[in-house]
Amino acid sequence: MLRHIPVLAQEIYDLLPPNRQLGFDGTFGHGGHAEFFLSQEEQKRPIETLKIIGTDIDQQMIQKAIELTKTYAHQIKILHTSYAKIKDISKENGLFDYEFLDLGVNLEHFKDGSRGFSIKTDAPLDMRFDQEKNPTTAKDWLQKTKPETIEQALQIYGDFSPKTAEWLTKLLCEQRKKSEFSTTFQLKDFLTSHHFNQKKIAVIFQVIRIMVNRELEQLEQFLEDFPQTLKKGGRCLIITYHSIEDRITKNAFKTLAESGDFQLINKKVIVPHYTEVQRNKAARSAKLRIIEKK
Secondary structure, eight states: OOOOOOTTHHHHHHTSOTTOOEEEETTOTTOHHHHHHHHHHTTTSOOTTOEEEEEOSOHHHHHHHHHHTGGGTTTEEEESSOGGGHHHHHHHHOOEEEEEEEOSOOHHHHHOGGGSOOSSSOOBSOOOSOTTTOOOOHHHHHHHSOHHHHHHHHHHHHOOOHHHHHHHHHHHHHHHHHOOOOBHHHHHHHHHHTTOOHHHHHHHHHHHHHHHTTHHHHHHHHHHHGGGGEEEEEEEEEEEOSHHHHHHHHHHHHHHHHHTSEEESOSSOBOOOHHHHHHOGGGTTOEEEEEEEO
16 A cells, blocks of 8 residues: 655654653644654653544545554554644643644545546546545535635635636536536546646646635634643644645744744744655655744
8 A cells, every 4th residue: 555655754753842742643644754753752762651642534544544553553542533623632632742734635645546636537526535524525516616716716725817717717617507527537628628737737626625625724723723732842843735824824823923922943944855855756845834832
């Protein structure tokens, strides 16, 4: 099975707060970061009392993560929920020494063509990370969403010009009156017929995925609530890949630092070394920001 490679793992580990006991990994995925942290930790001290609470909204991912991280089964607890529920999670488990998010999409979602994330494989137009709790598929979103919402999403999340976003929205809405977009190739072929290249089509798929999974809403909710769930001296570490995610995180951290209750650990973003990008192309747009509670 293809396993997602953890990005900036060593850099993050080196910047975790000392004497940590309880950590939170809100985007657990295959558990690569958690496994790396624990493997490094056990070289320095006993890890029997260490605990990492992980969350993931993808039940399929959780089942694979349990198997992949079974070496540390006593240290890891994975919950099928969103990291945006951090307040509830903290009520159940206590205040955290660190909280970590990697907002990149797991490579498996693209390699597993059956779930509609990839433009390379024909599949039902789904794109949901949580197929159990999220009732809205990409097909539903394209069919039912108001034109102004689609147009706004294309501008904000796809960086399309207002004119292009308006034109594309009109095309999509006219087509959906004739027939639904039911599969990835139906949507891809439609966009190709209107002279969108592969790169632009991938961006359009990304916009739809962000909207279907309410990704930025989840991030904003977490950023609002996490300050109450960290111990003093605790750190929040977030890897972003999209300019909007990074801007939201940067502004939230800046506001917290200005309050006097937090301090920025890195004023300039930490990015992967070029050798890491050579090994793992998915790391090329990663940006790490860290803040500490005073």
